Amino acid sequence: MKGRKKVVTAMDALPARSKRSSPPKNRKGAPSPLDRAMGLGGRPRIETGSAAIADLGTAPSPQPTMSEREALDRIDLSVDIAPERGLLLTNPILVASGTFGYGVEYGEVVDVQRIGAICCKGTTLRPRAGNAPPRVTETPGGMLNAIGLQNPGVDAVIDKYGPIWQGWKVPVIVNIAGESIEDYVEVAKRLDGVPGVAGIELNISCPNVGKGGLQFAIDRDAARAVTTAVRRATELPLLVKLSPNVTDVRPIAKAIEEAGADAITAINTLSGLAVSSDRTRAFLGNTYGGLSGPAVKPVALRIVYEVAQVVSIPIVAIGGVTNLDDVLDFLACGAVAVQVGTAIFADPELPVRLGDELRAECLRRGLASYKPLIGTALPKRTGTPSAKGAEYRP
Amino acid sequence: MTMRLVAAELVDSRQILPGQWLQSFHAPELASGARAGQFVHVRTGDYSGLVLRRPFSINTADAATGIITLHFRTVGRGTEWMTRVREGEKLDMLGPLGRPFEVDPRSHHLLLIAGGLGMAGVRMLADEAIRDGRSVTVLFGAANAGHVYPSSLLPDEVEYVVATDDGSMGHHGFVTELMADYEAWADQAFACGPHPMLKRLAALAAGRRERMGVAKLGRRGGGKTDATGSAAARRKSFLQVAMEQTMGCAVGACLGCTVIGVDGPLRVCREGPVFAAEEISWEAIQ
Ligand SMILES: Cc1cc2nc3c(=O)[nH]c(=O)nc-3n(C[C@H](O)[C@H](O)[C@H](O)COP(=O)(O)O)c2cc1C
Ligand code: FES
Numbered sequence: 001m002k003g004r005k006k007v008v009t010a011m012d013a014l015p016a017r018s019k020r021s022s023p024p025k026n027r028k029g030a031p032s033p034l035d036r037a038m039g040l041g042g043r044p045r046i047e048t049g050s051a052a053i054a055d056l057g058t059a060p061s062p063q064p065t066m067s068e069r070e071a072l073d074r075i076d077l078s079v080d081i082a083p084e085r086g087l088l089l090t091n092p093i094l095v096a097s098g099t100f101g102y103g104v105e106y107g108e109v110v111d112v113q114r115i116g117a118i119c120c121k122g123t124t125l126r127p128r129a130g131n132a133p134p135r136v137t138e139t140p141g142g143m144l145n146a147i148g149l150q151n152p153g154v155d156a157v158i159d160k161y162g163p164i165w166q167g168w169k170v171p172v173i174v175n176i177a178g179e180s181i182e183d184y185v186e187v188a189k190r191l192d193g194v195p196g197v198a199g200i201e202l203n204i205s206c207p208n209v210g211k212g213g214l215q216f217a218i219d220r221d222a223a224r225a226v227t228t229a230v231r232r233a234t235e236l237p238l239l240v241k242l243s244p245n246v247t248d249v250r251p252i253a254k255a256i257e258e259a260g261a262d263a264i265t266a267i268n269t270l271s272g273l274a275v276s277s278d279r280t281r282a283f284l285g286n287t288y289g290g291l292s293g294p295a296v297k298p299v300a301l302r303i304v305y306e307v308a309q310v311v312s313i314p315i316v317a318i319g320g321v322t323n324l325d326d327v328l329d330f331l332a333c334g335a336v337a338v339q340v341g342t343a344i345f346a347d348p349e350l351p352v353r354l355g356d357e358l359r360a361e362c363l364r365r366g367l368a369s370y371k372p373l374i375g376t377a378l379p380k381r382t383g384t385p386s387a388k389g390a391e392y393r394p
Numbered sequence: 395m396t397m398r399l400v401a402a403e404l405v406d407s408r409q410i411l412p413g414q415w416l417q418s419f420h421a422p423e424l425a426s427g428a429r430a431g432q433f434v435h436v437r438t439g440d441y442s443g444l445v446l447r448r449p450f451s452i453n454t455a456d457a458a459t460g461i462i463t464l465h466f467r468t469v470g471r472g473t474e475w476m477t478r479v480r481e482g483e484k485l486d487m488l489g490p491l492g493r494p495f496e497v498d499p500r501s502h503h504l505l506l507i508a509g510g511l512g513m514a515g516v517r518m519l520a521d522e523a524i525r526d527g528r529s530v531t532v533l534f535g536a537a538n539a540g541h542v543y544p545s546s547l548l549p550d551e552v553e554y555v556v557a558t559d560d561g562s563m564g565h566h567g568f569v570t571e572l573m574a575d576y577e578a579w580a581d582q583a584f585a586c587g588p589h590p591m592l593k594r595l596a597a598l599a600a601g602r603r604e605r606m607g608v609a610k611l612g613r614r615g616g617g618k619t620d621a622t623g624s625a626a627a628r629r630k631s632f633l634q635v636a637m638e639q640t641m642g643c644a645v646g647a648c649l650g651c652t653v654i655g656v657d658g659p660l661r662v663c664r665e666g667p668v669f670a671a672e673e674i675s676w677e678a679i680q
Binding site: 098099100101105106108109121129130132133134135136137138140141142143145147150293294295342343344345346347348349 | 396397398399443446447488639640641642643646647649651653654659664
């Protein structure tokens with residue numbers, strides 16, 4: 001990137017910015033007034049689709065010079081996503097549950113210690129064999145999965161991975177699932193105090209056997225009840241993950257906040273279906289699958305945007321993140337951090353690279369921290385919360 | 395060899411059969427470390443919303459030249475895109491992945507059985523076996539003569555036997571029907587192809603022990619059983635199969651690629667793609 005050296009001096013001269021005084025206007029690559037003042041163009045973009053090599057996305061960026069390196073290192077990407085209990089990340093790019101296993105599988109090709117945090121595969125009280133194959137299929141701009149929460153059970157996860165995670169710099173958040181409140185509580189209790197476990201992410205998109213199979217995530221009272229119960233069972237930082245498959249997510253998010261969650265993560269997959277090639281049945285062994293990938297990003301953005309206006313706990317955004325623009329979009333809609341999921345399959349180095357790119361973006365904009373990028377697209381909170389977004393309910 | 399992300403340069407691309415392509419890539423890291431049965435996960439153009447890589451068996455690998463070949467059929471936008479890649483362009487490949495075929499050192503006669511594109515799964519084993527001084531027979535099945543893998547693409551030393559569904563070339567019928575003529579000759583068999591074909595072969599292999607009599611049982615390693623999924627378990631098995639399944643990550647992280655094994659789900663990308671036939675729960679395979 002051209003002109004970085006100039007930015008270094010410019011940044012050093014710049015006063016700390018508040019998000020009100022300088023909303024970043026440059027998300028889509030057009031030079032902002034600030035950039036123009038500093039003689040900078042928009043962020044260069046790699047043209048995709050033209051030549052094979054351009055799609056690699058792994059081409060090494062030009063080595064930063066010494067002073068650039070120092071300036072980059074000074075930029076603060078750290079964030080505490082559970083301020084009351086403490087879950088401090090060195091950067092706001094996490095990997096999403098179910099797409100990064102237990103953090104060990106990609107170890108040969110990814111420097112996992114440089115990821116903000118790892119959300120591990122959904123973990124249940126007892127081992128689960130998961131759904132019948134096939135379990136995944138590609139769809140336009142995304143994929144469907146129906147893994148069925150295959151996992152060895154919480155005790156085996158603790159035995160096998162706890163000691164490994166304990167030695168890691170990167171925090172590991174255990175994603176947990178259950179079919180009853182008692183299940184969730186028991187899993188949380190067993191994780192409480194386990195070295196190497198930095199937090200819990202509640203996957204509430206599971207059928208509640210006690211309530212006729214209705215998902216916890218789509219029922220405000222069930223979501224509140226399970227969050228309350230797990231909150232009592234553990235002192236670990238508690239993240240609760242929202243499902244997009246609801247009419248209005250806001251009352252559910254509020255209930256979760258009131259029940260004591262430290263943060264909200266959103267979104268889980270959208271319910272979908274694919275048909276077999278001979279059109280005699282559904283393609284996936286489980287019939288239904290969860291849609292993820294770029295196709296769900298607008299839905300995730302809408303939900304983050306809505307939730308950000310009704311809760312004050314941190315929001316970690318998930319859904320279709322594939323590049324820095326996606327990260328900046330989610331931050332602008334009020335997320336303090338993002339998770340990368342499906343995109344890892346094509347580009348395993350993406351989560352680490354996004355951290356680097358966010359750092360470079362801050363430098364380019366003369367920001368000492370990425371925090372001013374948060375919430376810039378939200379309606380200004382002057383009076384009562386906006387009802388925008390509630391109007392269009394297809 | 396550990397997996398890595400490799401920029402593989404296309405050096406040759408040709409259509410060898412209607413809709414079937416053979417592409418050569420310069421990728422020394424893959425060519426020198428890969429073994430027969432392993433695969434690569436190839437990233438396609440980041441356009442039109444393709445979000446997943448495509449898994450391909452490593453068809454051949456030549457450490458001396460640093461060349462690997464992939465053999466595939468155009469089945470969708472990803473593979474169609476690959477046919478349009480030009481020589482000199484580089485593809486992002488993750489590999490080598492999965493576990494290879496394991497040949498018992500005492501096996502001299504190897505039977506390779508392939509259905510259609512399954513040839514890509516066993517092709518490299520023919521090279522390895524001939525290099526090691528073993529004799530190889532390839533049984534190949536296709537719908538008709540127009541889809542028969544060209545014998546010119548196989549090593550000269552290989553005996554090549556063809557079956558076609560319509561009888562337009564070779565045996566009239568399924569390739570599995572040729573098994574009876576070779577099961578006594580073969581010390582071990584290695585197969586890749588559609589699941590019904592593998593299922594039939596597994597049933598034949600299970601019955602083979604009785605048909606061959608007690609004498610052959612002696613070489614199955616005595617009473618000691620090897621851990622499921624271990625190289626030793628595969629090495630001792632008469633029939634090894636390379637399975638296919640839709641994949642997400644291809645490194646064992648997403649659990650998207652499972653097939654049902656006798657002890658529970660098995661990840662094709664990690665525990666496989668090569669399995670001992672006894673490891674698979676064939677009733678569950680359609
Ligand atoms: C293969 C696969 C498995 C997943 N497993 C889980 C899981 O066990 N628990 C969970 O809370 N979310 C799971 N998810 C959902 C992701 O964590 C994430 O919420 C979703 O994929 C949207 O993000 P993305 O578009 O970046 O993939 C899974 C997603 C995929 C693709
Ligand atoms: S493809 Fe992800 S576990 Fe095999």
